[in-house]
Amino acid sequence: MRHRDLLLLAALIAVAAFMRGMFLFRAPLFVRHDSVTYLQTGYELARGQGFDVPLRRTPLYPLLIGGVVWALGEDLDGLALVQHLLGLGTVVATYLLGKAMFGRLAGFLAGVLVAISAPLLIYEHYILAEPLFIPLLVIGMLLVVTALQRERAWLYVLGGLVLGLAALSRPIGQALLAVAPLAIVVHKGDLRAALRPAALVLTGFALVLVPWVIRGALATGRVGSAGAVGQTLVGRIIRHDEGFVIPGPDSPTNDTDPTRVAIRRLVLTQMARDARPSAIAHRVREQYGLSEVEANAALQDVALEIVTDQPQRFFWGTLSKFRRLLVGEDERLRVHWSTRKDGELRDTWTAEQSIAHLYSPPSEVEEREYQTAEALTRIFQPYQWAAPLTLLTLLGLGWGLIRGPRGPTALLALTIVALVFPSALLVGYVPRYRYPADPLLAVLAAGGLVPLGLLARIAVRRLANARAGAPERPRPAADVPEVSA
Numbered sequence: 001m002r003h004r005d006l007l008l009l010a011a012l013i014a015v016a017a018f019m020r021g022m023f024l025f026r027a028p029l030f031v032r033h034d035s036v037t038y039l040q041t042g043y044e045l046a047r048g049q050g051f052d053v054p055l056r057r058t059p060l061y062p063l064l065i066g067g068v069v070w071a072l073g074e075d076l077d078g079l080a081l082v083q084h085l086l087g088l089g090t091v092v093a094t095y096l097l098g099k100a101m102f103g104r105l106a107g108f109l110a111g112v113l114v115a116i117s118a119p120l121l122i123y124e125h126y127i128l129a130e131p132l133f134i135p136l137l138v139i140g141m142l143l144v145v146t147a148l149q150r151e152r153a154w155l156y157v158l159g160g161l162v163l164g165l166a167a168l169s170r171p172i173g174q175a176l177l178a179v180a181p182l183a184i185v186v187h188k189g190d191l192r193a194a195l196r197p198a199a200l201v202l203t204g205f206a207l208v209l210v211p212w213v214i215r216g217a218l219a220t221g222r223v224g225s226a227g228a229v230g231q232t233l234v235g236r237i238i239r240h241d242e243g244f245v246i247p248g249p250d251s252p253t254n255d256t257d258p259t260r261v262a263i264r265r266l267v268l269t270q271m272a273r274d275a276r277p278s279a280i281a282h283r284v285r286e287q288y289g290l291s292e293v294e295a296n297a298a299l300q301d302v303a304l305e306i307v308t309d310q311p312q313r314f315f316w317g318t319l320s321k322f323r324r325l326l327v328g329e330d331e332r333l334r335v336h337w338s339t340r341k342d343g344e345l346r347d348t349w350t351a352e353q354s355i356a357h358l359y360s361p362p363s364e365v366e367e368r369e370y371q372t373a374e375a376l377t378r379i380f381q382p383y384q385w386a387a388p389l390t391l392l393t394l395l396g397l398g399w400g401l402i403r404g405p406r407g408p409t410a411l412l413a414l415t416i417v418a419l420v421f422p423s424a425l426l427v428g429y430v431p432r433y434r435y436p437a438d439p440l441l442a443v444l445a446a447g448g449l450v451p452l453g454l455l456a457r458i459a460v461r462r463l464a465n466a467r468a469g470a471p472e473r474p475r476p477a478a479d480v481p482e483v484s485a
Helices: 004-024 033-046 060-072 077-102 104-115 118-123 130-150 153-167 171-188 191-220 229-239 258-272 277-288 292-309 311-327 333-340 343-350 364-368 370-377 382-402 406-426 435-447 449-469
Strands: none
Touching: 004 077, 004 104, 004 118, 004 370, 033 060, 033 343, 060 077, 060 130, 077 104, 077 118, 077 130, 077 382, 077 406, 077 435, 104 435, 104 449, 118 130, 118 370, 118 435, 130 153, 130 171, 130 191, 130 406, 130 435, 153 171, 153 191, 171 191, 171 406, 229 258, 229 277, 229 292, 229 406, 258 277, 258 292, 277 292, 292 311, 311 406, 333 370, 364 370, 382 406, 382 435, 382 449, 406 435, 435 449
C-alpha cells in the first residue's frame, strides 16, 4: 500500500508492453505517401547527405528516424521498436495526468484505455509523426497541469518547451500556442494573475520553435515553422470532402496576369483528375519554375477561390467532418496491412534511390501471423464503445469544470478542439488526425466515473442508513426454527 503508484504503473506497463510486444514482429511497418518523405529525410541525415525538410514537414520526426537508423541500423523493425517504446511513455504519462486531475483510480482506468487502444497501437506502427507527437503532447499536458497545481515557474517553462517539441513533430501542435494561455486564464479566474504563468509557457514554447522559424525564414523567405495550407486545402476539396464543384480550367477569373491564369488552368485541370496535391505542386514548380513557397501560394489561391464561391458547402462540410472525427471509426487492420502491398505507394517509395532498398512487401512469416495481429486490434476499438465513452467524457468535462480541476479540464478540452477542428477545417475527414486526442479523451472519460462513484456511494450510504433505522419486523411463525429438547 505504500507503493500503490509503482504497483499500478507496473501493471499498466505490463499490459501495454504485452500488447505491443505481441504486435511488434507480426506486422510490417505501415506507410502512407507522407511516410516516404519522412523516411527519406531521416535516412539521408543518418547517412550524412544533408537534412532537407520539405515545406509541409516539421523536423523532429525525421530527426528521430535519422537517430534510429544511425544507432540501430537500417532494419525498420528498429524504428517500430522505438515507436512502441514511446507508446509506453504515452501510457505512463496518461496515468499520471489522470491521477493529477481526478485521482489514482481515474488515472489507472485512463491508462488502461490507452494501453489497449487499437488505433493507438496501429498508428505507433506507422512511419508517420503521430508516434512521436502523441507522447510529447501528453507529457506537455502533464507538465502544464502540474505547474497549475503547484505553481512552479520552471514547470511552466518546461511544459511550454515540451509542447513546442510537439509542434515541431506535427504542425497542428502550433495551435497549442493559444490553448495553454486560455486554460491558465480559466484556472486563475483573473487575466492579470494569468499573465506571468502564460508568459512562462510561451517562453518555453519559443525556445524551441523560434530557432526553427528563423531557419525557415532564412532558407525560404517565409515566416512560419511548417505547413502548406494551399496543398492541404486542395487535398480537402478533391480527396477528403464530397460535394465541392471544381470550376472548369477555362472558367472566368478576375486575374489578368497571363502566367497566373495559366497556373490556375493547370491546377484546376489536375484537380479534376484527382491528382495528389503534392503532385500538383510539383507539376506547377516544374512547368513554371516556381519555388516551393510560390507553388503552394498558387494552390492556395485556387483553393480559396473555390471555398469562397461555395461557402455553405465549406461550412457544413467542416461541421460534418468535425463530428465524424470526434466519433472516429472502426480501424480494420487489413486496410493498414495493405499499404505495404499498394502499387502506387511501392512505386513512390522505390522511386527514391536513397531508400529504395528498404522497401519490401509483408514477408511470408508476417502473413502467417496476420490473424494473431488482427486479434490484438479487436480487443478494444473506441469506436465500438462510442456511446458510453461519450457520456463519460461529457460527465468528466462537466465535473471538472464545475467541481473539479477547472483549469486543467479546460486545458484538455481546448486542446482536443484545437487538434480536431483545424483538421476538419483544412483537411477534412482523416481519422488519424483525431487519435492524438485519444489519451486526453480517456482522462476525461475516466474522470466521468468520479461523479458516478460519488452518487453510488451516497446511494449505498442512504440505503444502509435506511436499513439501520427501520424497525425490525417480526418473523413469521413458519420461519421460526423448532428447538429440540
